[in-house]
Amino acid sequence: MHETAIVSGLFEIINRQVSEHRIRKVSRVRLKVGDFAAVEPMTLTGCFEVFAEGTVVEGAELVIQRVPITGGCRACGLEFEVKNYDFRCPDCANSTVDMLSGKELYIDSLDVET
Numbered sequence: 001m002h003e004t005a006i007v008s009g010l011f012e013i014i015n016r017q018v019s020e021h022r023i024r025k026v027s028r029v030r031l032k033v034g035d036f037a038a039v040e041p042m043t044l045t046g047c048f049e050v051f052a053e054g055t056v057v058e059g060a061e062l063v064i065q066r067v068p069i070t071g072g073c074r075a076c077g078l079e080f081e082v083k084n085y086d087f088r089c090p091d092c093a094n095s096t097v098d099m100l101s102g103k104e105l106y107i108d109s110l111d112v113e114t
């Protein structure tokens with residue numbers, strides 16, 4: 001499952017932080033998740049809890065911050081929010097559009113006790 005691989009990757013990063021900074025408890029994990037990452041928040045939270053069990057992350061709150069998909073039109077330069085995966089420019093209808101945000105998937109911050 002998509003989410004399991006994601007959470008596994010996140011925990012590699014968290015565990016590195018935990019051993020480097022001698023963290024005793026992680027109380028909150030803030031994630032930035034772009035809408036284009038196609039992550040189901042409920043599934044992600046469920047996986048997170050499974051991985052956290054028995055570690056210093058157990059009981060931590062997972063905060064998922066959504067990042068909307070935005071595009072930049074190559075023809076007219078307009079930057080706009082992409083709705084329903086429609087990447088055409090709303091201004092000039094050009095379909096040569098660069099994705100400016102929406103693929104994010106990273107840990108924004110950790111609240112910890114050392």
Ligand SMILES: [Zn+2]
Pocket residue numbers: 073074075076077078089090091092093094
């Ligand atoms: Zn345009």
